[in-house]
Amino acid sequence: MIKSFKPALSAIALSLAMLSQGAAAAEEQFFPLIDYRVGPYGSNGQAFYGGFIDYLNYVNLKEKGVNGVQMTYEECETEYNNAKGVECYERLKSKAAKSAGPLHTMSTGISYALIDKSAQDKLPLAMMGYGRTDAVDGSVFPYAFPLVTTYQMQASAIVKFIKDKNGGSLAGKKIVYLYHDSAYGKEAIVALNAEAALNKFEMVQIPVAHPGNEQGAQWLKIRQEKPDFVIFWGWGVMNQTALKAAQKVGFPRDKMIGSWWTGSEEDVVPAGEAAKGYMAATWNVAGKQVPVIADIEKVVYGAGKGNLQDTSKIGTILYNRGVSAAVLSVEAIRKGQDKYGKGKALNGEQTRWALENLNINDARLKALGATDLLPEIKTSCDNHEGSGKVKIQQWDGAKWVPVSGWIEGNKALIHPLFQASAKQYAKEKGITPRDCSKEK
Amino acid sequence: MNFFFEVLIGGLLSGVMYALVALGFVMIYKASGVFNFAQGAMVYLAALSVVGCMEKGAPLWLAIILAFLIMTLFGIATEKFVLRKLVNQPPIALFMATIGLAFFIEGLAPMIFGSEPRALELGIVDEPIPWVLDNWNMVISKFDLVAAGVAAVLVATLALFFQYTRIGRALRAVADDHQAALSIGIPLQNIWAIVWGVAGFVALVAGMMWGARNGVQFALTFTALKALPVLILGGFTSVPGAIVGGLIIGASEKLAEIYIPPVMQDLFGGNFGGIEGWFPYVLALLFLLVRPEGLFGEKHIDRV
Numbered sequence: 001m002i003k004s005f006k007p008a009l010s011a012i013a014l015s016l017a018m019l020s021q022g023a024a025a026a027e028e029q030f031f032p033l034i035d036y037r038v039g040p041y042g043s044n045g046q047a048f049y050g051g052f053i054d055y056l057n058y059v060n061l062k063e064k065g066v067n068g069v070q071m072t073y074e075e076c077e078t079e080y081n082n083a084k085g086v087e088c089y090e091r092l093k094s095k096a097a098k099s100a101g102p103l104h105t106m107s108t109g110i111s112y113a114l115i116d117k118s119a120q121d122k123l124p125l126a127m128m129g130y131g132r133t134d135a136v137d138g139s140v141f142p143y144a145f146p147l148v149t150t151y152q153m154q155a156s157a158i159v160k161f162i163k164d165k166n167g168g169s170l171a172g173k174k175i176v177y178l179y180h181d182s183a184y185g186k187e188a189i190v191a192l193n194a195e196a197a198l199n200k201f202e203m204v205q206i207p208v209a210h211p212g213n214e215q216g217a218q219w220l221k222i223r224q225e226k227p228d229f230v231i232f233w234g235w236g237v238m239n240q241t242a243l244k245a246a247q248k249v250g251f252p253r254d255k256m257i258g259s260w261w262t263g264s265e266e267d268v269v270p271a272g273e274a275a276k277g278y279m280a281a282t283w284n285v286a287g288k289q290v291p292v293i294a295d296i297e298k299v300v301y302g303a304g305k306g307n308l309q310d311t312s313k314i315g316t317i318l319y320n321r322g323v324s325a326a327v328l329s330v331e332a333i334r335k336g337q338d339k340y341g342k343g344k345a346l347n348g349e350q351t352r353w354a355l356e357n358l359n360i361n362d363a364r365l366k367a368l369g370a371t372d373l374l375p376e377i378k379t380s381c382d383n384h385e386g387s388g389k390v391k392i393q394q395w396d397g398a399k400w401v402p403v404s405g406w407i408e409g410n411k412a413l414i415h416p417l418f419q420a421s422a423k424q425y426a427k428e429k430g431i432t433p434r435d436c437s438k439e440k
Numbered sequence: 441m442n443f444f445f446e447v448l449i450g451g452l453l454s455g456v457m458y459a460l461v462a463l464g465f466v467m468i469y470k471a472s473g474v475f476n477f478a479q480g481a482m483v484y485l486a487a488l489s490v491v492g493c494m495e496k497g498a499p500l501w502l503a504i505i506l507a508f509l510i511m512t513l514f515g516i517a518t519e520k521f522v523l524r525k526l527v528n529q530p531p532i533a534l535f536m537a538t539i540g541l542a543f544f545i546e547g548l549a550p551m552i553f554g555s556e557p558r559a560l561e562l563g564i565v566d567e568p569i570p571w572v573l574d575n576w577n578m579v580i581s582k583f584d585l586v587a588a589g590v591a592a593v594l595v596a597t598l599a600l601f602f603q604y605t606r607i608g609r610a611l612r613a614v615a616d617d618h619q620a621a622l623s624i625g626i627p628l629q630n631i632w633a634i635v636w637g638v639a640g641f642v643a644l645v646a647g648m649m650w651g652a653r654n655g656v657q658f659a660l661t662f663t664a665l666k667a668l669p670v671l672i673l674g675g676f677t678s679v680p681g682a683i684v685g686g687l688i689i690g691a692s693e694k695l696a697e698i699y700i701p702p703v704m705q706d707l708f709g710g711n712f713g714g715i716e717g718w719f720p721y722v723l724a725l726l727f728l729l730v731r732p733e734g735l736f737g738e739k740h741i742d743r744v
Contacts, residue, residue, distance in 0.1 A: 038547070038550070038555070039658070040658040040659065041658075042550065042555045042658075043554075043555045043556040043557065046555075181713070181714035181717070205711055205713070206713055207711065207713040207714030208714055209714040209715070209716055209717025209718070210717060211659055211662045213650075213654050213659055213662060213663065213666075214454060214666065214716065216450045216451065216453075216454050216694055217447060217450070217451070217693075217694040217697035217698050217716060218697070218713075220443070220446055220447055220450060220579065220694075220698070221698060223579065224443055236657075236659055237557075237654055237655070237657060237659030237662070240557065240654050240655040240657075241653075241654045244566050244653060244654065247566060247567060248566050248567060248568060248579060248581050248583075249568070249579050250567075250568060250573075250579070266556060266557050267557075269556075269557065269558065269559060269655075270557040270558055270559045270654070270655020270656065270657060271559065271655060272559040272561060273565075274566070310554070
């Protein structure tokens with residue numbers, strides 16, 4: 001009787017052994033994607049998350065994952081709604097308990113809603129160019145990463161660009177700051193005030209009520225003020241309305257410079273001719289001339305595994321930004337594997353360490369084919385931003401063209417503002433800041 | 441003083457744009473006594489239909505005709521599948537139905553035509569009129585003047601329609617009392633289908649003007665927010681009221697945005713700009729206290 005079971009038992013044992021081997025081979029790095037593809041800002045999310053997912057698939061197809069660890073993801077739709085963002089987070093966090101890449105919400109509101117929760121759950125929150133900016137100070141915000149640039153450093157870099165354009169001085173000049181009357185719009189004011197005091201220019205603040213689809217009064221005021229430049233912190237429909245209104249009052253578009261939220265194709269195409277000459281900050285260039293973008297199209301879309309139905313979005317500013325966010329995230333996974341074991345998925349705590357110890361230089365970016373998708377970035381416990389550099393790009397009527405190299409904001413002026421704000425936050429919340437000198 | 445008039449005229453012309461949206465609300469309210477929460481979404485659907493058809497290769501004139509057909513079909517479908525079941529139900533039931541309709545349109549329209557913001561070129565450049573600029577140093581937009589002309593024609597047509605056609609009179613009777621109108625043989629379903637079709641046409645006009653101004657995108661649904669204080673001021677049942685209300689709201693919010701913040705700043709310090717988002721509502725609220733039926737609204741008297 002036992003004899004007759006022997007072959008069956010052997011087969012079961014062999015199967016189990018194979019299964020366990022298979023399980024080891026199928027190590028997976030999970031990315032919880034709290035994203036948006038429908039709703040008011042759905043088209044922005046489609047391009048960004050399309051680029052993000054395409055890069056994850058690219059890594060899987062091109063190099064069979066990071067040291068054999070496959071990149072996986074699950075999406076949850078927020079419609080850019082804070083409450084839904086929190087719901088999505090709650091839904092995905094258990095799945096992210098074992099292995100977690102950085103969270104990218106592409107929303108300042110959702111990031112604010114998650115900043116405490118993610119720290120409690122030990123899941124790192126990436127906020128590339130948005131979110132809570134004083135989280136640059138990692139001693140107070142160990143799990144929050146306003147990577148690459150912040151609103152304040154971006155504003156400072158824009159002032160630097162204008163200053164260079166003006167022969168190195170802004171003394172006696174007048175700059176209007178036209179902004180979305182929200183936390184996002186107000187974030188840059190402190191930096192611009194500091195810059196105005198330092199560079200002796202006059203700053204006139206003009207807020208626009210949400211949604212900003214009517215700006216007649218503001219632009220008549222701008223016409224009356226006769227500024228030398230307008231720094232523009234718009235959002236959504238406010239961007240096209242501002243460009244059209246600038247045309248209406250005859251303000252030259254090449255004297256308007258916006259934040260990165262105003263500098264995608266979606267922001268300028270609806271404004272038609274009115275957008276020609278307008279400039280905006282960015283930390284990634286548009287176009288398929290970036291080697292990794294061209295290769296994604298070839299490898300991922302060639303294999304029929306592309307995420308976008310509308311492939312015309314490939315190479316747009318927001319698509320490339322999604323790739324840029326994914327490049328940075330995957331590089332963090334590589335960094336983490338160097339420390340915690342190659343071929344092993346990282347949990348949230350390990351990914352957090354990796355994000356805090358990033359060092360992506362130009363040579364590495366070149367090797368990845370990602371030159372101009374990111375500036376060089378080197379993070380640390382006391383600098384979760386890691387770069388603070390942007391480029392200025394100009395809309396030529398058909399495409400965005402970079403018109404500057406990397407410009408770094410005035411770190412000596414701006415970073416102390418973050419530290420002061422973080423210190424205040426720590427005091428309010430009873431947080432004891434980490435000693436960054438002891439972090440490695 | 442020149443600047444004051446520039447702001448005033450700019451405000452009046454903006455008010456015309458608000459009135460274009462408000463007119464759609466008035467249409468539905470006149471016919472069914474219900475506040476159509478979906479009007480903003482209809483403006484979006486109409487504009488999206490135009491650019492969607494143009495992207496498929498239709499010239500502008502054909503795209504407008506096709507969009508009109510889409511809006512008419514939408515009106516008929518709304519009557520058949522939503523409103524018909526709700527005859528003689530309390531107005532709140534109809535209102536709730538329009539909320540559902542708004543979300544339905546906001547989800548469906550981008551699924552069909554795509555959600556990317558797009559430009560809509562009507563061939564009217566939004567630039568100052570050079571003669572006015574040179575002689576008066578004032579910015580008056582060509583586009584805004586055309587919009588005012590379009591609104592004037594639309595109002596005249598609608599006023600004549602309501603006043604002098606059988607359908608118009610039937611429509612007013614239906615608005616007064618569904619049951620009484622039915623009892624004297626007025627075909628309620630047809631009237632509602634027609635009025636939703638007309639509201640769709642008004643939405644198309646508003647959608648094209650707003651779309652050409654700010655781009656065709658989801659934010660067109662927000663134009664409804666600009667129409668609410670206009671309706672409170674002008675009255676929910678008056679076509680001329682929508683225009684006058686629009687002019688008052690447009691002019692007052694622009695003047696308020698320019699002249700109130702500096703006074704507040706002097707008094708309290710800080711920055712008080714960006715008030716045009718809420719100022720029209722405060723104005724409408726104050727007006728509501730004095731004249732609840734609006735400037736041109738019908739006074740409602742109940743027998744006790």
